[in-house]
Amino acid sequence: MAIVYEKVENALSEIKSGMTIMVGGFGLVGAPLTLIEGLSGKDVDGLTIISNNLGEAGEGLGVLLRQRKIRKAIGSYFTSNREVGEAFQRGEIDLQLLPQGTLAEAMRAGGAGIGGFYTKTGVGTELAQGKGIREINGEPYVFEQALKADVAIIRAHKADTLGNLIYYKTARNFNPVMATAADLVIAEVDEIVAAGELSAEEVVTPHLFVDRLIVAKKILTKEGVIHRKQCTRADCEACCQ
Amino acid sequence: MSSIENNVQELIARRAASELKGPSVVNLGIGIPTLVAKYVEDELIHFHTENGLLGVTDVEEEDPNLVNAGKLPVGERVGASFFSSAESFGMIRGGHVDVAILGALQVDETGRIANWAIPGKNIIGVGGAMDLLVGAKKVIVTTSHLTRDGKSKLMKICTFPLTSTRSVDMIITELAVFSVVNEQLILTELMPGATLEQVRESTEANFLEGGFE
Numbered sequence: 129m130a131i132v133y134e135k136v137e138n139a140l141s142e143i144k145s146g147m148t149i150m151v152g153g154f155g156l157v158g159a160p161l162t163l164i165e166g167l168s169g170k171d172v173d174g175l176t177i178i179s180n181n182l183g184e185a186g187e188g189l190g191v192l193l194r195q196r197k198i199r200k201a202i203g204s205y206f207t208s209n210r211e212v213g214e215a216f217q218r219g220e221i222d223l224q225l226l227p228q229g230t231l232a233e234a235m236r237a238g239g240a241g242i243g244g245f246y247t248k249t250g251v252g253t254e255l256a257q258g259k260g261i262r263e264i265n266g267e268p269y270v271f272e273q274a275l276k277a278d279v280a281i282i283r284a285h286k287a288d289t290l291g292n293l294i295y296y297k298t299a300r301n302f303n304p305v306m307a308t309a310a311d312l313v314i315a316e317v318d319e320i321v322a323a324g325e326l327s328a329e330e331v332v333t334p335h336l337f338v339d340r341l342i343v344a345k346k347i348l349t350k351e352g353v354i355h356r357k358q359c360t361r362a363d364c365e366a367c368c369q
Numbered sequence: 370m371s372s373i374e375n376n377v378q379e380l381i382a383r384r385a386a387s388e389l390k391g392p393s394v395v396n397l398g399i400g401i402p403t404l405v406a407k408y409v410e411d412e413l414i415h416f417h418t419e420n421g422l423l424g425v426t427d428v429e430e431e432d433p434n435l436v437n438a439g440k441l442p443v444g445e446r447v448g449a450s451f452f453s454s455a456e457s458f459g460m461i462r463g464g465h466v467d468v469a470i471l472g473a474l475q476v477d478e479t480g481r482i483a484n485w486a487i488p489g490k491n492i493i494g495v496g497g498a499m500d501l502l503v504g505a506k507k508v509i510v511t512t513s514h515l516t517r518d519g520k521s522k523l524m525k526i527c528t529f530p531l532t533s534t535r536s537v538d539m540i541i542t543e544l545a546v547f548s549v550v551n552e553q554l555i556l557t558e559l560m561p562g563a564t565l566e567q568v569r570e571s572t573e574a575n576f577l578e579g580g581f582e
């Protein structure tokens with residue numbers, strides 16, 4: 129069950145240096161941009177970030193990278209922010225690369241009480257080096273360990289006051305699986321509605337996974353990342369509420 | 370990108386599209402594969418994108434939260450569905466995607482590809498390529514035949530790290546179409562305007578010359 133927070137800094141109060149944090153999103157799509165901005169204003173460092181990418185240069189998690197708050201990142205595609213490779217070459221950050229499906233499944237396993245799993249993905253490649261191989265029905269599979277985190281910050285479309293979540297189009301991506309795999313789950317949403325307003329059939333993330341809710345103040349639009357109040361579109365009522 | 374490069378990509382994409390027969394679920398990679406969709410008219414072909422959508426179609430009104438795996442805006446067709454990344458890759462690894470069309474940096478003469486890393490370069494990303502190679506029932510590679518500096522991309526051995534130990538099923542370039550049977554490349558078709566001599570000169574990998582016209 130979730131508690132609604134008005135202030136971002138209060139929602140993030142438990143986050144401390146050295147923690148492991150899952151961050152939703154596929155690039156900036158479905159990334160919790162308000163909570164990331166909140167983290168950028170917090171005096172923490174040495175974070176391990178589990179996220180498909182580290183945002184883009186100077187956007188989303190790219191801000192935390194520039195601030196050198198991230199000690200290690202676990203993800204599948206860091207190429208979308210060229211500054212990640214540059215920071216890696218300078219020795220400022222550790223990177224652990226996983227195939228995208230393995231990244232998703234490792235979190236699913238972590239959230240479902242599974243210690244790890246065997247997959248064919250990556251067998252015989254550089255990304256399987258040093259990992260256990262087991263033959264199942266005559267085919268080699270590689271062992272991948274589950275992933276868990278201290279905190280997950282995620283993005284959903286709507287929440288009800290209990291913390292049930294629904295998502296919007298391809299902004300769903302890694303968010304539902306991250307909601308299951310962290311000790312503290314903070315969701316950023318476009319709108320919080322009364323319990324009962326979301327159909328029980330449509331709920332994607334049941335409220336038992338969600339601890340804290342906050343309404344998004346920083347959002348992705350066609351014009352880029354904006355603060356809600358700065359939105360100047362003629363049809364803003366539709367896009368911002 | 371020059372218009373010649375552009376034409377080459379469109380030629381390859383159109384040829385790849387002609388391989389698709391509905392009913393079928395098809396995943397398109399980044400680059401040339403993305404161009405394939407516009408040459409497909411069969412309503413029974415449903416495009417899957419690994420960031421969580423089955424039913425990708427042309428963009429109608431651009432929505433920043435409705436994108437494909439290349440983060441380009443797309444549309445959703447009638448009967449589309451959205452799902453999480455974990456479910457999406459379950460579909461891929463679980464063998465529920467019929468065809469994956471992927472780009473490649475290199476292809477070796479057994480049909481294995483390298484498309485995720487270049488030694489010494491700051492490309493630190495693999496995305497869904499390894500999952501698609503182990504999970505899709507059929508894999509078609511679309512690539513230019515030569516690198517920008519004129520070297521064959523179809524090599525005896527890949528010098529870049531392999532994406533999978535699985536051989537792809539078909540390779541389509543602007544010069545030729547190869548099938549891969551028992552880890553052996555077989556030239557099955559010359560592309561419009563290409564000659565056998567040209568293909569022989571431009572291909573480092575050994576290949577069999579199949580019975581084509």
